[in-house]
Amino acid sequence: MYCGSSTLSKPKVSIIGVGPGSSDWVSPASLTAIEQSDWIIGWELDFKPLGKLPDGKRIIFQTCADYKQIIEKTALEAFSAHASIAILKTGDPLIAPAGLEDLKRIFNKFDMRIIPGISTIQLTAAKVPVSLSDCQIFTYHPLPHDGGRDLRLKRKRMVFALERGFNLLVLTGVRQSPKQTASFLIHAGIDNRTPCLVCQNPGQLQETITRCSLEKLTNLNFDWQSVLVVINGKSPFKASACNP
Structure with a gap:
């Protein structure tokens, strides 16, 4: 636990969305928050939108081996030093909020703020285009020691959402590629002719768009940085816009 006498004396931590990967999508608010911070934490990929490492800052990289321990250790050190921290998150930290509850717990005695960013989901x-209000959003992040429970739960929710007329926006991951999602949905009884769109590397120079059916999607491979849209025939959106 951390101790602080008042809100005014608390060190600051900012959870900052830095967009999908290109400097074009990093907001002025995010850049200002980074500039005002003493220490900056993130995965190597989170620093990519900045173009270069910020000058005059303590830079702390997270890795698969110690990503949680690094956060906890840095929180203790920053509180003692009364240093302000920026935690970088690719996209928008509220669209794919993996670890957000842990961050709130670890920094519960800090003055925390969240700076939204542009998400690959939005792009x-x-x-397509399609309104976010007509969609259900799904994100996949491997959870240690859960035995695939999170993946199974979200797959069930995808079918539930389609049955109730929503489109799907699926932020894919290493455990759930677009072709795996398509195969699951077909086996769950979703029409294999259902139109889809896959945006690979959204917002980056190598961005590509693929429009096809669920059936065709089962035979296609994409980079793990992809977003899948599954268009529901019951949706007010015109499904023909996703057809090749």
Whole structure:
């Protein structure tokens, strides 16, 4: 636990969305928050949108081996030093909020703020285009020691959402590629002719758009940085816009 006498004396921590990967999508608010911080934490990929490492800052990289321990250790050190921290998150930290509850717990005695960013989910929805209010959003992040429970739960929710007329916006991951999602949905009884769109590397120079059916999607491979849209025939959105 951390101790602090008042809100005014608390060190600050900012959880900052830095967009999908290109400097074009990093907001002025995010850049200002980074500039005002003493220490900056993130995965190597989180620093990519900045173009270069910020000058005059303590830079702390997270890795698969110690990503949680690094956060906890840094929180203790920053509190003692009364240093302000920026935690970088690719996209928007509230769209794919993996670890957000842990961050709130670890920094519960800090003055925390969240700076939203542009998400690949938003960019992909704009490519279709389809309203986010007509969609259900699904994100996949491997959870240690859960035995695949999170993956199974979200797969059930995808079917539930389609049955109730929603489109799907699926932020894919290493455990759930677009082709795996398509195969699961077909086996769950979803029409294999259902139109889809896959945006690979959204918002980056190597961005590509693929429009096809669920059936065709089962035979296609994409980079893990992809977003899948599955268009529901019951949706008010015109499914023909996703057809090749």
